[in-house]
Amino acid sequence: MAKPNNMATVATSDLPKALTGIQGLDEITFGGLPKGRPTLICGGPGCGKTLLAMEFLCRGALQYNEPGVFMAFEEKEQDLVENFSSLGFDLKSLVKHKKLAIDYVYIERSEIEETGEYDLEGLFVRLAAAIDSIGAKRVVLDTIEALFSGFSNTSILRAELRRLFRWLKDKGVTAIITGEKGEKLLTKHGLEEYVADCVISLDNRVNEQIATRRLKIIKYRGSRHGTNEYPFLISDNGISVFPMTSLLLASAVSSERISSGIKSLDEMLGNKGYFKGSAILVSGSAGSGKTSFGAQFVDYVCRNGQRALCFAFEESEGQLSRNMKSIGINLKRWIDKGLLKIAANRATLCGLEMHLVMAHTAVKEFKPDVVVIDPITTLIGSGLADDAKAMIARLIDFLKNDGITILATDLNLMADKGDAAEIGISSLCDTWMKLSMETQGYKRMRRITIIKSRGMKHGHETKDLIITDNGLEIKDIPGLREDVR
Amino acid sequence: MKNATYKLLLYIAGTTPKSLEAFANLKKICDEHLKGRYSIEVVDLVKNPKLAKGDQIVAIPTLVRKLPPPLKKIIGDLSNKEKVLVGLNIITKG
Numbered sequence: 001m002a003k004p005n006n007m008a009t010v011a012t013s014d015l016p017k018a019l020t021g022i023q024g025l026d027e028i029t030f031g032g033l034p035k036g037r038p039t040l041i042c043g044g045p046g047c048g049k050t051l052l053a054m055e056f057l058c059r060g061a062l063q064y065n066e067p068g069v070f071m072a073f074e075e076k077e078q079d080l081v082e083n084f085s086s087l088g089f090d091l092k093s094l095v096k097h098k099k100l101a102i103d104y105v106y107i108e109r110s111e112i113e114e115t116g117e118y119d120l121e122g123l124f125v126r127l128a129a130a131i132d133s134i135g136a137k138r139v140v141l142d143t144i145e146a147l148f149s150g151f152s153n154t155s156i157l158r159a160e161l162r163r164l165f166r167w168l169k170d171k172g173v174t175a176i177i178t179g180e181k182g183e184k185l186l187t188k189h190g191l192e193e194y195v196a197d198c199v200i201s202l203d204n205r206v207n208e209q210i211a212t213r214r215l216k217i218i219k220y221r222g223s224r225h226g227t228n229e230y231p232f233l234i235s236d237n238g239i240s241v242f243p244m245t246s247l248l249l250a251s252a253v254s255s256e257r258i259s260s261g262i263k264s265l266d267e268m269l270g271n272k273g274y275f276k277g278s279a280i281l282v283s284g285s286a287g288s289g290k291t292s293f294g295a296q297f298v299d300y301v302c303r304n305g306q307r308a309l310c311f312a313f314e315e316s317e318g319q320l321s322r323n324m325k326s327i328g329i330n331l332k333r334w335i336d337k338g339l340l341k342i343a344a345n346r347a348t349l350c351g352l353e354m355h356l357v358m359a360h361t362a363v364k365e366f367k368p369d370v371v372v373i374d375p376i377t378t379l380i381g382s383g384l385a386d387d388a389k390a391m392i393a394r395l396i397d398f399l400k401n402d403g404i405t406i407l408a409t410d411l412n413l414m415a416d417k418g419d420a421a422e423i424g425i426s427s428l429c430d431t432w433m434k435l436s437m438e439t440q441g442y443k444r445m446r447r448i449t450i451i452k453s454r455g456m457k458h459g460h461e462t463k464d465l466i467i468t469d470n471g472l473e474i475k476d477i478p479g480l481r482e483d484v485r
Numbered sequence: 486m487k488n489a490t491y492k493l494l495l496y497i498a499g500t501t502p503k504s505l506e507a508f509a510n511l512k513k514i515c516d517e518h519l520k521g522r523y524s525i526e527v528v529d530l531v532k533n534p535k536l537a538k539g540d541q542i543v544a545i546p547t548l549v550r551k552l553p554p555p556l557k558k559i560i561g562d563l564s565n566k567e568k569v570l571v572g573l574n575i576i577t578k579g
Contacts, residue, residue: 106541113572116507116562121498121545122530122537129534151544151560 015222018174021059024241028226038175040195043202049178053140055238060138061099068138069130073146077102101130107150120160143178165194261300264474268459277403283410284435290409294372295324302334309368310342313378317342328470376408430454491523492552499531507546510563
């Protein structure tokens with residue numbers, strides 16, 4: 001999280017809320033779910049409803065000392081225990097310590113004959129007994145719609161559901177009711193009619209073979225809430241919602257400068273280099289020296305005792321340090337000193353959101369001064385272009401907000417045909433440089449041009465970029481000395 | 486099956502008109518069809534809430550046929566005699 005307090009502190013709502021403890025969810029709800037009221041979580045099968053609900057109980061019990069009751073209509077107690085142990089939740093021990101009570105309600109219509117009037121008092125009795133047995137403050141009903149397949153008299157059922165939700169409110173428990181997504185309604189049986197305070201929908205969409213989970217707050221009576229669709233992850237310690245929004249143009253602006261690591265480039269950049277905390281984009285075709293360019297910057301940063309985090313999507317850590325050694329840049333030294341971390345991943349390994357959440361986590365852990373993303377364009381392959389652009393914008397804003405300088409490379413296959421960085425990420429960047437390969441006689445020469453650099457006077461010449469045994473050098477193109485400034 | 490002994494449990498939650506009616510209906514049906522070979526135990530969940538879990542009671546009143554096997558459940562006030570008899574397998578459908 002960039003600055004979670006940013007969002008949390010502005011919430012001055014009087015509505016009492018119960019923190020979920022679920023990463024990111026408390027930020028977008030400005031403090032959690034409505035305390036003492038039911039919340040409806042709806043979504044299709046396998047979208048994470050049960051997990052979210054159970055995590056709400058576990059974290060409630062462990063972090064906020066609020067024991068919880070899980071009334072399961074679909075999974076047996078034993079199944080739940082097994083499923084959740086893989087996510088690091090020891091339900092057995094919670095049950096043993098009276099932090100959690102699980103009641104599995106089994107209804108099979110074929111085994112039940114109905115004759116005449118009935119009510120669901122049995123359910124109420126069970127719920128009340130479970131709540132009282134541990135002094136529960138939180139309740140989950142997962143998913144109560146199973147009742148509709150168990151009983152045929154829907155008018156009784158609806159009246160009883162209405163009574164149940166009223167009863168839950170009277171009990172003062174913070175409840176989560178889950179519901180299967182319906183075709184026309186939010187839930188199959190229109191549970192939203194009864195639970196009017198807070199509705200959250202979950203969704204698991206597959207785009208170009210990569211699944212992305214998303215969470216959206218549909219309604220939250222009496223409270224502000226984030227309105228976007230937020231990607232979320234199910235990782236080995238539960239759910240994390242990714243609350244980054246791209247409305248953080250309010251990040252603190254630094255007028256401090258940071259050298260590019262190449263003296264002659266600094267000269268082109270108003271003699272001082274980049275702005276600290278700005279975003280730098282280096283576009284170029286294959287083999288134009290983008291990675292070396294990034295490595296030189298990293299080397300410089302670490303040499304000055306600062307920390308750099310490098311996301312490499314094309315090379316492994318070993319490969320990268322071997323290759324950079326050949327041009328006199330010793331990255332391993334900085335890794336050993338703990339100043340540099342290389343996070344190497346194939347871009348196609350997982351969806352875009354997953355990458356960004358991983359980036360998020362890595363940045364939070366490592367606390368770098370500089371982040372290098374090499375190349376940022378591979379991320380597009382793992383999502384749709386529009387999504388990718390929005391996500392990259394979020395990532396850049398998040399890093400900027402933390403005052404981190406970003407250097408992203410952009411593999412631009414069409415580099416020679418125009419200046420359009422593939423998905424327009426250039427507009428998000430403060431400094432944009434283009435590397436190119438030009439044929440001169442029988443030789444291919446690397447060239448560098450500064451296309452833009454916000455807030456400084458910069459050179460406009462195209463210069464030679466020379467890769468030497470001691471890193472990169474930038475020189476005037478020999479024989480071309482006209483003043484184009 | 487003809488001469489099997491019936492062990493029946495009637496789950497109620499407090500003495501409500503509905504539960505009294507269910508019990509009266511049940512008693513009448515049993516006296517008519519199972520004279521001398523049945524037992525009815527009334528379980529009040531308000532007094533023993535923990536017992537609801539064992540027989541998976543959700544609706545009230547619920548009649549559970551413990552014996553003869555298999556276990557059978559009938560919910561409601563048992564006002565439809567025919568349905569009760571079929572539900573308890575005392576008479577077969579049709």
